[in-house]
Amino acid sequence: MVTASDRDGRTIEVRGLTKRFGAVAAVSDLSFTVAPGTVTGFLGPNGAGKTTTLRMLLGLVEPSAGTATIGGVRYRDLPRPITTVGTALEAASFHPGRTARNHLRVMAASSGVPSSRVDAVLALVGLSDYATRRVGGYSLGMRQRLGLAGALLGDPGVLVLDEPVNGLDPEGIRWIRTFLRDLAAEGRTVLVSSHLLSEVQQSVDRLVIIAGGRLVYEGTLDGLDTGGTVLVDAPDRAALAAAIRSAGGSVEPGDGGLSVTGLDATSVGAAALAAGVPLSLLMPRQGGLEQSFLDIVGGGGSR
Amino acid sequence: MRFTGALRSEFTKLLTTRMWWVLALILVVYVAFTAAALGATFGGILPGGDEAGLVGDGAPALVYSVAVTVGYVFPVILGTLSITGEVRHQTLTPTFLTTPRRGIVLAAKLVVLFVFGVFYGVVALATSVAVGAGLFTLGEVSTGLDDGEIWLMFARAVLAMGIWAVIGVGLGTLIPNQIAAIVVLLAFTQFVEPILRTAGMFVEGLSEVAKFLPGAAGDALVGASVFAAMSGPDASGALLEWWQGGLVLLGIAVVVALIGSLTTWRKDVT
Numbered sequence: 001m002v003t004a005s006d007r008d009g010r011t012i013e014v015r016g017l018t019k020r021f022g023a024v025a026a027v028s029d030l031s032f033t034v035a036p037g038t039v040t041g042f043l044g045p046n047g048a049g050k051t052t053t054l055r056m057l058l059g060l061v062e063p064s065a066g067t068a069t070i071g072g073v074r075y076r077d078l079p080r081p082i083t084t085v086g087t088a089l090e091a092a093s094f095h096p097g098r099t100a101r102n103h104l105r106v107m108a109a110s111s112g113v114p115s116s117r118v119d120a121v122l123a124l125v126g127l128s129d130y131a132t133r134r135v136g137g138y139s140l141g142m143r144q145r146l147g148l149a150g151a152l153l154g155d156p157g158v159l160v161l162d163e164p165v166n167g168l169d170p171e172g173i174r175w176i177r178t179f180l181r182d183l184a185a186e187g188r189t190v191l192v193s194s195h196l197l198s199e200v201q202q203s204v205d206r207l208v209i210i211a212g213g214r215l216v217y218e219g220t221l222d223g224l225d226t227g228g229t230v231l232v233d234a235p236d237r238a239a240l241a242a243a244i245r246s247a248g249g250s251v252e253p254g255d256g257g258l259s260v261t262g263l264d265a266t267s268v269g270a271a272a273l274a275a276g277v278p279l280s281l282l283m284p285r286q287g288g289l290e291q292s293f294l295d296i297v298g299g300g301g302s303r
Numbered sequence: 304m305r306f307t308g309a310l311r312s313e314f315t316k317l318l319t320t321r322m323w324w325v326l327a328l329i330l331v332v333y334v335a336f337t338a339a340a341l342g343a344t345f346g347g348i349l350p351g352g353d354e355a356g357l358v359g360d361g362a363p364a365l366v367y368s369v370a371v372t373v374g375y376v377f378p379v380i381l382g383t384l385s386i387t388g389e390v391r392h393q394t395l396t397p398t399f400l401t402t403p404r405r406g407i408v409l410a411a412k413l414v415v416l417f418v419f420g421v422f423y424g425v426v427a428l429a430t431s432v433a434v435g436a437g438l439f440t441l442g443e444v445s446t447g448l449d450d451g452e453i454w455l456m457f458a459r460a461v462l463a464m465g466i467w468a469v470i471g472v473g474l475g476t477l478i479p480n481q482i483a484a485i486v487v488l489l490a491f492t493q494f495v496e497p498i499l500r501t502a503g504m505f506v507e508g509l510s511e512v513a514k515f516l517p518g519a520a521g522d523a524l525v526g527a528s529v530f531a532a533m534s535g536p537d538a539s540g541a542l543l544e545w546w547q548g549g550l551v552l553l554g555i556a557v558v559v560a561l562i563g564s565l566t567t568w569r570k571d572v573t
Contacts (some may be wrong), residue, residue: 050540052573059403060396076403079305093390093396102319103397110312110401150397181490 004064009158010301012057015067019052019213026052027213029066033044034191034208036157036199041204041221042193045297049213050193051089058087070158072223080111093147096136100127100146103135104153113154116257122151126216140167148176158189165199174235177203199294213295222293232264234272243275244268257281309402316398317415322384323453330377330423331430338431339438344434361446363437364456364527366435369461370427371525375467375518376492377427378420378554382471383488385412387481395572409564410473420468423489424461432457433463458528459545463524466549469556492518512558514543517555523548 012034019098028100034040044050055061059076070078070085086252094103094284104118122131125145127134130138135146144167151159161180165173180203184190187250197207209217209225217224231254234240241251242259249271260268264282272279318321345362389395402408436446448454471488478484494520503513512517523542545549 058400060399061573078403079309079443081403087400089400090393093393095394096390097320097322099319102315106312107315107397107401109315110308112308139549191422193459213324 010071010187010189012068012070012158012160012189013072014053014057014066014068017053017056017063018065019049019056019061020064025213027056027210030210030213030215031066032208032215032218034097034189035206036189037184037187038205039180039190039192039200039203040206040208041197041200042208042210043193043200043293043297044195044210046195046197048297049212050195051162052088052192052213053210054160054191057160058085059088063211071293073271080154082107082111082154082156083113084154084156084159086154086156087160088144088147088151088164089162094135094138094143097131097134099134100138100149101131104147104150107150107153111154117153117155119161121152124152125149141169143173144168144172146163157187159191161190161192163193163195164204165194173199197290199254203288209293209296216296222291224289224296229254229269229285230260230263231255231257231281231285232260232279233271234267234279236277239275239277240279243271243277246275247271259266305402305404305407306411309407310414312398312410313408313415315370317385317419320388322388323381323419324375326381327423327426330374330427334374334427335371335372335434338366338434339367341366342435342438343442346444353515360445360447361527363439363445364451364453365434366439367428367431367447367453368456368525368527369522370431370514374423374427375448375464375521376488378416378423378464378468379471379474379492380421380485382416382421382473382476382490383484384466385416385472386475387479387484390479391481396400399572404526405568406564409472409476409560411566413469413560416472417465420465421461423468424464427464428457428460435448459549462502463506463521463552465523465553466556467521469517470552470559473556473559473561473563476568477559477566479567517549517552519543520548520551520555525550 014033015031017027017030029051030049033142035047042050043055046103052061053068056063056152057070058073061076075081075085100122101118102244104121106116107113108115108118111137119128119131122128125148126143127142127149130142138146144164148161148164151161152271160194164176180192184205192200192204201221206220207217208215209224232240232244233256237258244251244258244263247263247267247270248259248289249268252259263271269282270281271278272282345366346493391396398408399405402411432448436448439446473487474484478487496516499509499516500513500519514523519542522546526545542548
């Protein structure tokens with residue numbers, strides 16, 4: 001289904017992308033690459049510049065500097081863009097008085113996509129029964145599905161989805177996870193934004209994380225895991241802390257003990273034994289990806 | 304290819320919400336009501352109508368042309384809403400995603416709205432002629448429909464409605480905020496321009512300017528207007544030739560659309 005030459009046209013490249021709104025830089029000198037055949041999560045707290053970046057990639061917002069291309073071509077230079085890049089941005093972009101089917105027909109007409117395809121994508125996202133209903137009566141979850149149907153309309157090799165999980169029920173979330181994996185398995189490039197790592201954790205292979213409009217991480221999901229901490233305690237905390245420091249760990253006062261980073265539980269135990277400090281507690285704690293994510297975007301995050 | 308796609312998309316877009324036929328329905332009712340009132344007066348059905356000999360043989364043209372005289376606001380509104388509605392409902396995002404060359408989108412809208420304006424013109428004229436000619440027949444007055452001149456007037460009236468719709472698109476790109484655009488449209492057409500044109504009848508030199516106003520140019524293009532007739536026998540002198548009026552109207556449409564396309568139409572869609 002996907003040939004090698006197709007794949008060349010499916011890499012998203014962002015180079016030095018910058019957007020200033022007056023004196024405020026929403027996105028600063030951002031560079032990353034999204035490869036075909038993977039699901040890439042585009043993460044960052046709200047206000048990090050995700051949506052602005054995606055809108056620059058899609059030619060809706062003019063960059064102050066830098067370029068964003070799909071297979072080396074700017075979006076606006078694509079001859080029939082929706083057959084190359086499928087996009088679902090925020091859920092509100094529908095005329096409330098138009099039916100779902102007609103919304104897709106308007107899109108299809110622009111790019112010579114046959115109307116049989118409209119019914120096919122409506123069936124794909126499970127909206128066939130509501131196709132002739134006005135979108136004004138749709139729930140948020142149904143709008144998300146319609147947005148996804150629009151993205152799939154041109155059978156594109158690249159999918160750009162902005163917060164597609166928002167507003168979906170648990171069943172919908174599970175459905176979309178499987179769906180994204182299948183799309184990537186077919187060789188497509190899938191870029192999914194979210195402000196919560198946990199939302200996309202199970203479906204992404206790679207991550208691009210931004211905070212304050214700057215790139216803070218680009219790489220695999222595993223590479224993000226900075227390792228957990230070890231919670232340790234002893235009646236003589238000062239001696240314990242000294243022992244751990246001399247073994248190369250760093251120590252902070254933790255919740256009911258000392259929180260150790262840089263050493264695993266075994267090394268902490270060995271260091272305590274070597275120093276002759278009896279322990280009252282030794283517990284490895286998985287910081288987890290979410291914690292690493294929050295650390296990397298500057299703690300706290302935002303909801 | 305891109306342009307034909309954009310055209311098809313814009314046609315589908317306009318036909319898939321209720322706006323176009325709701326406006327057409329109001330247009331028909333409004334024109335029918337006005338044509339009935341004037342037709343009954345000039346047709347001699349109402350007492351004291353044509354006794355004044357105010358309009359004489361021009362009565363049919365005046366009654367039929369209410370299609371444009373009172374109806375021209377409707378294609379302007381449809382044209383304006385074709386832009387401001389997309390801004391309001393944030394559908395510019397899918398529109399520009401499917402056709403990222405914004406100039407092509409705008410050009411397609413101008414063509415589609417011109418066609419719809421022409422359609423509104425045909426509907427409005429059919430209404431005013433049906434009502435007017437019916438009343439003239441009842442009053443045993445000539446309907447004027449055997450006169451070739453009046454059919455030429457019909458053609459110019461339909462053309463004028465098409466251009467009015469194009470002006471509406473231009474207005475929408477210039478003022479993308481729906482409420483602001485409609486307020487400006489109504490204030491200008493119902494208040495500012497009538498006052499300027501009325502003042503033009505009395506103030507030396509102002510009439511030379513007033514005849515380039517869009518409403519005056521539109522009246523000139525159609526070549527018959529109950530408002531122009533009411534302002535007295537000299538009033539026709541205050542209008543341009545029909546072809547000049549047409550060019551001025553078209554010029555206004557092009558200039559407004561051009562300014563809009565170079566300013567707000569280029570803005571970031573966030």
